[in-house]
Amino acid sequence: MHVRVYWEDTDAGGIVYHANYIKFMERARSEWLRSKGLGQQQAREQLGGMFVVTNLALRYVLPAKLDDCLWVTASVSARGRASMTMNQQVFRTDSGSESGTLLCDAQVRIGWVDSQTVRAGRIPENVHNLFL
Numbered sequence: 160m161h162v163r164v165y166w167e168d169t170d171a172g173g174i175v176y177h178a179n180y181i182k183f184m185e186r187a188r189s190e191w192l193r194s195k196g197l198g199q200q201q202a203r204e205q206l207g208g209m210f211v212v213t214n215l216a217l218r219y220v221l222p223a224k225l226d227d228c229l230w231v232t233a234s235v236s237a238r239g240r241a242s243m244t245m246n247q248q249v250f251r252t253d254s255g256s257e258s259g260t261l262l263c264d265a266q267v268r269i270g271w272v273d274s275q276t277v278r279a280g281r282i283p284e285n286v287h288n289l290f291l
Contacts, residue, residue: 160187161255162229175223180263181215184247187231188267195289203274206283213242214268221251221262228254229262235290240281242270243290 168179189199192210203209223229230250237244245267252259271282 160190160231160233161252162186162231164223164225164227164229166225168223169225173225175227177219180217180219180223180249180265183229183231183249184233184265184267187233187247188245188269191233197286197289202286206286207274208271208280208283209274210269211272211277212267213270215265217263217265219263221260223249223251223262227251228256230257230259236266238287238290240287241279242268243282244268 162183164175168175170176188210192199192202199209228251230252232246232248232250234246235243236246246264247267248264249262250259251262271280271286272278273280
């Protein structure tokens with residue numbers, strides 16, 4: 160997913176505020192799920208569940224700056240019955256490109272929970288099959 164860095168994303172020095180990388184990654188995960196045929200709202204309304212972040216390990220390599228074009232990736236590295244681990248990367252890139260200079264990477268574990276009780280549960284089989 161492409162993201163442009165705006166003033167709202169930066170600190171006073173024009174450098175992307177560290178927590179905003181997590182926002183960029185959340186958007187990429189949501190778009191990745193949508194590309195698999197599962198929107199976040201659809202999961203809540205039709206399946207009664209949702210994915211939540213249960214663990215996040217992030218490594219910063221280089222800073223993104225005001226007006227940079229970023230490419231944010233999301234891919235599954237491990238799947239379980241109730242959770243999965245995703246690898247995510249943020250690259251500085253030329254507008255429209257899907258490669259570039261690595262700025263940060265992360266391993267994000269997301270778990271399936273009941274949308275009413277927010278208790279952990281098994282990923283529904285039809286959802287699990289989307290990630291094969």
